[in-house]
Amino acid sequence: MKTNLKKATLLLTGLMVGSKLFAQTPDSASTRNYVQPFSDGGAFRTWSIGVNGGLLTPFTVFGWNHNQDFSHPTSQVGYGGYIKKQILPSFGIQADFLRGKVSGEEGQGTNSSFETKLNYAASISGVFTLANINWRHQKGAIQPYLTAGWGLMGYKPAVNGVAFKANNESVKEAYIPVGLGLKFNLGPGVNLDMGYQVNFVQSDNFDGYKVNGGADKFSYAHIGLEFALGKSSKxxxxxxxxxxxxxxxxxxxxxxxxxxxxxxxDAEKAANAKLRSDLDATNANLAKFTVDSDADGVPDLYDKCPNTPAGTKVDGSGCPLAKPEVKVYVTEEDKRVVKDAINNLEFDLGKATIRAKSYPSLDRVAKLLTDKNFSLKLAGHTDNTGSDALNLALSKDRAESIKAYLVSKGANASRIEATGYGESQPIATNKTASGRQANRRVEFTLY
Known part of the structure; x- marks a missing residue:
């Protein structure tokens, strides 16, 4: 028994080492497994051969093993091979061959033992491959399979060393092999095959002992390698x-x-680009007749006074028309509007943000500037609280803030000048709170 276990261990170790060697050469071509849909069988490798080895025992996963003729099965080494023709991705036909020994101890009511030499077991089986349909991968790494078939075997049973037949001839019987297993893809044409097979003998003399009258059976757990035949490109x-x-x-x-x-x-884009290029060339040729650089309404070709300021009225040759002088008078009412804006002007503390309370009086100043086209000078001042640089920047920012507001209401920005003087021009003492408040101001000069 120990010798048989050592043999099985060496066999399995050799097969696993072989699988490691084959696993080092994986399929590196991403398109190797692609075949045009609905191609005939010539596009694939459909023939393969396999070799395997494993353990033979009368113990199986079917039925009650203690009711067999010999209730204590032992394990013996078996080996075999096969040739297979794949018909469909999920179905093939396989011819198997198996040899080895099957033994057991403690027959019914006795201390006897048996050993059956399996001279041959040849069968034809259908192989049903499962789970090789996958939407994500070109092929699966593992293929579960089921087998079922029919075959003939020749064997020599012996009980306690005594042959079943006096002349030591082989017994020939039919049997039904049923199995399952897993195949692991080691390379483009090599698979690791791990399976389990139960063989139902069509008689009760396989163990050389007839007691229960039922058919004998034995199992074969095996591991092996399968090699695909044909071109490696398929x-x-x-x-x-x-x-x-x-x-x-x-x-x-x-x-x-x-x-x-x-x-x-891309072709249409190229055609459109050529049309655009042709149009640009035509426009460039016409530009000299239409370009008006100073936008005074007279093309450069006929403009005798180029670069006139924007908005200047010109004659037919592009020269400015004489502009009558218009005098602007500041009335007392105009001064009152400006004074009211100064009195109501408030900013957020230490900031240039105008408070909403000041908007109505500033709106009246903006209307005055737009209606009479006045010019306005804004001069920002602060007290001496804080650094000189900070006060100068704050006074300038407040004057600019007022200018921005007036412009937003329609005033002409070119007619408003905003200047900051910081603390340099006080109108009262900075030693008192009232004096400092008077010095924090923005002066409006209308002209």
Whole structure:
């Protein structure tokens, strides 16, 4: 028994080492597994061979093992091989061959043991591959499978060393193999095969002992390697994912359509760019007849007085017309409007933000400037609280704030001058609160 376990351990170790070596050469070509949808079988590798080894035992996952002729099964080494033809991605036909020994101890009511030499077991099975359809991957890394078939075997059973047949001839019987397993893809044409098979013998003499009258059975747990036959450039049909090939085909066709549309768009853009270039050249040729650099209404070609200021009225040759002098008079009412704005002017403490209370009187000043086209000088002043630089900046900011407000109400910005003097021009002493308040002011000069 220990010798058999050592043999099985060495067998499994060799197969696992072989799988590691094959695993070092993965499929690096991303398109290797693509096959045009609805291609015939010639686009795939459909034939494969396999070798395996494992343990043979009368113990199975079916039925009550203690009711067998020998209730204490032992394990023996078995080995086999197969050739398979894949018909569809999910179905193939496989011819199997198996050899080895099956043994057990403690027959019904006795201390006997048996050992059956399995000279051969040959069968034809259908192999149903599962879970090889995947929308995300070109192929799955693992393929579960189920097998079921029919075969013939030749074996020599012996009980306590005594052959079942006196002449030591082989017994020939039919059997039904049923199994399941997993295949792991190690490379483009190599799979690691791990399976479990139960063989139902069509008689009760497989163990050389007939007691219960039921058919004998034994199991074969194995591990091995499968090699795909054919050109390495073709994928295995059993591992191929036809659904994902259809998806890949759709993505490629969709990309071709996008590329064609993009090429058409690029061609139209190029044609439009040429038309634009031709139009720009034509406009450049016509520009000398239409360009009016000073915007006085007279083209440069005929303008005898170029670069006249904006808004200047000119004659037919582009020269300014004589402008009558208009005198502006400041009335007492105008002065009262300005004085009222000064009296009502308030800012946020230490800031140039005008308080809303000042808006109505400033609005009247803005209307006065727009109606009579007056000019206005704004002079900002502060007390001596704080640094000189800070006071100068604050006085300038407040004058500019008033100017910005008046301009927003329609006043001509070119006619308003905003200046800041800081604390340099006090009109009262800075030693008292009232004096400092008087010095914090913005003066309006209307002219």
């Amino acid at each position: 994928p295995q049909l059993a591992t191929h994912n036809p659904v994902n090939s259809m998806r890949t085909e759709y993505l490629w066709e969709n990309q071709k359509t996008k590329d064609a549309l993009q090429a058409q768009i």
